[in-house]
Amino acid sequence: MVEKIILDNGVRVLHEKLEHVRSCALGVWVENGSCHEPDELAGISHYIEHMMFKGTESRTAAQLAQAFDAIGGQVNAFTTKEHTCYYARTLDTHVQQAAELLCDMVLHSAFRPEDVDLERGVILEEIGMYEDTPEDLVSEILSAAVYPSQPLGRPILGTQGTLQHIDSQALKDYRSKQYVGENTIISLCGSFSEADLQAVCDAFAALPAGDPVDIPQATYRKAAVVKKKDIEQNHLLLVFPGLYANHPDRYVLAVLNNILGAGMSSRLFQRVREQNGLCYSIYSFTSLYQNTGVLGIYVALGRETQEDALRMIREELELFRAEGITAEELARTKEQLKTTLLMSLESTNSRMSSMARNEMIFGHAQSPEEAVEKLEKVTVDDVHRLAQELLDFARMSFSAVGNVSQPEEYLALFR
Numbered sequence: 001m002v003e004k005i006i007l008d009n010g011v012r013v014l015h016e017k018l019e020h021v022r023s024c025a026l027g028v029w030v031e032n033g034s035c036h037e038p039d040e041l042a043g044i045s046h047y048i049e050h051m052m053f054k055g056t057e058s059r060t061a062a063q064l065a066q067a068f069d070a071i072g073g074q075v076n077a078f079t080t081k082e083h084t085c086y087y088a089r090t091l092d093t094h095v096q097q098a099a100e101l102l103c104d105m106v107l108h109s110a111f112r113p114e115d116v117d118l119e120r121g122v123i124l125e126e127i128g129m130y131e132d133t134p135e136d137l138v139s140e141i142l143s144a145a146v147y148p149s150q151p152l153g154r155p156i157l158g159t160q161g162t163l164q165h166i167d168s169q170a171l172k173d174y175r176s177k178q179y180v181g182e183n184t185i186i187s188l189c190g191s192f193s194e195a196d197l198q199a200v201c202d203a204f205a206a207l208p209a210g211d212p213v214d215i216p217q218a219t220y221r222k223a224a225v226v227k228k229k230d231i232e233q234n235h236l237l238l239v240f241p242g243l244y245a246n247h248p249d250r251y252v253l254a255v256l257n258n259i260l261g262a263g264m265s266s267r268l269f270q271r272v273r274e275q276n277g278l279c280y281s282i283y284s285f286t287s288l289y290q291n292t293g294v295l296g297i298y299v300a301l302g303r304e305t306q307e308d309a310l311r312m313i314r315e316e317l318e319l320f321r322a323e324g325i326t327a328e329e330l331a332r333t334k335e336q337l338k339t340t341l342l343m344s345l346e347s348t349n350s351r352m353s354s355m356a357r358n359e360m361i362f363g364h365a366q367s368p369e370e371a372v373e374k375l376e377k378v379t380v381d382d383v384h385r386l387a388q389e390l391l392d393f394a395r396m397s398f399s400a401v402g403n404v405s406q407p408e409e410y411l412a413l414f415r
Helices: 044-049 061-070 090-106 113-131 132-146 169-179 194-204 251-260 268-272 303-323 327-346 350-361 369-377 382-392 409-414
Strands: 003-006 012-017 023-030 072-077 084-090 182-192 224-228 234-241 281-290 295-303 395-402
Touching: 012 194, 023 090, 023 194, 023 350, 044 072, 044 084, 044 113, 044 169, 061 090, 061 369, 061 382, 072 090, 084 090, 084 409, 090 194, 113 132, 113 169, 132 224, 132 234, 132 295, 132 409, 182 194, 182 295, 182 350, 224 409, 234 303, 251 268, 251 281, 251 295, 251 327, 251 369, 251 382, 268 281, 268 303, 295 303, 303 409, 327 369, 327 382, 395 409
Parallel strands: 012 182, 224 395
Antiparallel strands: 003 012, 023 084, 023 182, 072 084, 234 295, 234 395, 281 295
């Protein structure tokens, strides 16, 4: 059972003990991501994530790496639009050492000017890598178009222009403002002792209290954008306005997405790839944020087959919207989603992440039983109703990367 401790500084410590494992996963989740940044500091959250591994006031970057290796720990981090996470997984004999190392990184990173300058080059290379990854690029340009002049539409990594103006002091100031107790969740899952839990609480009690983060508003705008790139395949993306993370229909959307294009038996995969061989990769997905979201369809294929594929996608969406799903599809999808959920909880890392994400979205760590119960309540009529609401071509946005046509030529296929 997941339990929660709220420290005096506002830090929420979630913990769940598992008796049948020897590992323990520890995550530090900060409710600060790229959508919370001012325009002139775009990319600073991701920059800070990188700098956390470049040394603290008492350890160099090499000493940090050696300390984690010495306890056999797996350590990593990531930044999203809405939060940043630092996590470690280790044996239960080293929980306190892992907590001390993560705490040292979060509270005492040095942000040495020479390291800041070096890491800027690394992040610029990372931006270049994304530019060379069409699947990421087609999503990035559409996000900027549907959330124009809004923080949610900006790239998580920032831009060359904004990164050039972020120095050591800017990183320190932003970390001090955002990395505070009210914005921080500590998630601990696996095998640990009461002494380990107390050590974790004691370590992060040193975080200053601060104010909770403001959730920026985001407004979807229909858009169409293309980017010409000399590559073999064209990468196409359709998105519709979706649901926010805590929407009552989130489980209905999960079922809809799975049947539409999230698996090998899904309608889009079977029709476009398996039955007609028009592409190698096609899938649907959902992106749910605090106050907005999208339902998307991605396909990568040759220029000569893109028109036929888009027509088939349109036909499948029209059919889905008109007729909904069958009882057999619903039963199969529920079983698949339940299996995926429950199997993922066999990993201490997955459970640790789930605890923290649920706390951010729902304000409590939702149990697997609660999730399964809500999934079981989804009906055929629920999915049909939501499909009619969301799969509206009048609100659809589109992006393409590759040897592509003009946006109007693609949109004409959906009229």
